[in-house]
Structures are given as C-alpha cells and as structure tokens.
C-alpha cells in the first residue's frame with residue numbers, strides 16, 4: 083500500500099525521502115539551541131496550511147506565543163489569514179485552565195486540549211516545542227514508560243507529530259529518555275563552524291517506511307524559505 087506523505091516544503095528535502103514524512107508518524111526534530119528547530123517546524127505547519135489545506139497546532143512551551151510569532155513573522159511566515167488552519171497554543175493558557183480544573187494533571191489537560199483541537203479543527207499536524215519541557219511540566223515519574231504511552235497516544239490520534247528536542251552543547255545525544263527509539267523519524271539540525279563561517283546542516287537520521295540517505299545536507303534559509311542542497 084502506498085504511504086501518504088506530509089511534505090516539509092523544504093526545497094530539495096522531500097525529494098530525498100520519497101516525497102515527505104509518512105502521515106501519522108511521530109518525528110523528533112533535534113538540535114542544539116539556535117539551530118532553527120522552531121523555525122523549521124513552523125515552516126512545515128505554515129506551508130501545509132497554505133498549500134495543502136492541512137491544519138496544525140503549534141504547542142509552545144519554551145517560548146511565549148508572541149515571541150514565537152514575531153520570529154516567524156521576521157522569517158516571512160505571517161499567521162494573518164491562517165488563523166483557521168494554524169493554532170498556536172501557549173503554556174500560560176494551560177496553566178490557567180489547570181487552576182480551574184483542579185483534579186486533573188497537567189498531562190490530562192494537555193491531552194484534552196489536543197483532543198478538542200483535533201475534534202473541532204480537524205488538525206492533521208502538531209508541533210510540540212519542546213519535548214524536554216513537556217516532560218518537566220508533566221512531572222513524569224518513570225519517563226521511559228510514560229513517554230512510550232505518550233507516543234502511542236499521539237499515534238492513536240492519527241496526527242503527524244513533530245517533537246522538538248534540545249541537544250546539549252558538547253553532546254551528540256538526540257534526547258535523554260530513549261525518545262529516539264520510540265520515534266518514527268529523527269531530523270537532526272546541526273550548526274558547524276569552520277575558520278570563517280558557521281553553517282547549518284541537516285540529516286535525516288531515521289525515517290520509518292522511507293528509503294532515504296543519512297548524509298548531512300547544507301540547510302539554507304532565505305527569502306524563498308528553507309532549502310537543502312542535495313548532491
């Protein structure tokens with residue numbers, strides 16, 4: 083059976099993974115701070131809303147909603163006109179709701195939000211920025227087990243999920259609680275420095291149901307959006 087795919091709309095990237103990311107996957111976007119993870123993820127929601135009529139929700143736990151939207155605006159991705167397709171949900175809202183619904187855990191409220199959005203807006207895509215912060219907010223007691231259930235829950239929702247994970251300086255680990263084993267795909271964004279320049283590189287480290295290469299491709303952002311330069 084042919085797999086339906088979600089395009090990243092990064093020029094050159096969908097072509098090297100059979101047209102895009104298998105629909106319904108749970109994908110990690112991993113990188114150190116400043117590697118444009120948030121921008122890269124927002125880009126996927128933005129272009130899928132604009133060109134494919136797919137709805138998405140961006141859950142920002144790390145950065146305030148306004149700060150995120152200002153950044154995206156600066157990159158030429160304006161939310162204006164796409165309010166029906168893209169919701170940007172910020173942690174402050176969940177906290178307020180949580181106070182009112184005292185006998186629910188953070189995670190229960192979080193899941194309820196996503197479920198309602200799925201029902202009311204028929205969302206196809208979700209970005210969680212970031213997974214480590216979600217783990218802190220949810221106060222996971224046994225992270226590996228709870229993450230396993232969370233990934234399964236996301237798959238049951240039948241949405242394509244992008245989970246941003248923050249890599250530490252000096253470490254090559256994509257994550258801390260075996261999220262890389264659980265994920266269907268991993269996209270690694272890496273800043274590399276030579277004597278004169280700092281460049282951003284991208285690798286598809288893992289992508290289930292997909293034939294792809296793993297080599298690092300230069301990732302460029304300009305007025306035309308994101309592009310990888312494939313060999």
Ligand SMILES: Nc1ncnc2c1ncn2[C@@H]1O[C@H](COP(=O)(O)OP(=O)(O)O)[C@@H](O)[C@H]1O
Pocket residue numbers: 113114115116117118119120121122153157303304
């Ligand atoms: N037009 C641009 N081209 C390349 N890099 C940019 C551009 N605009 C902003 N940036 C860089 O992107 C970085 C932030 O991207 P962001 O998506 O927030 O990264 P992350 O989420 O990985 O921390 C900023 O530090 C800034 O230097």
Ligand SMILES: [Mg+2]
Pocket residue numbers: 119120121144145211
């Ligand atoms: Mg970010």
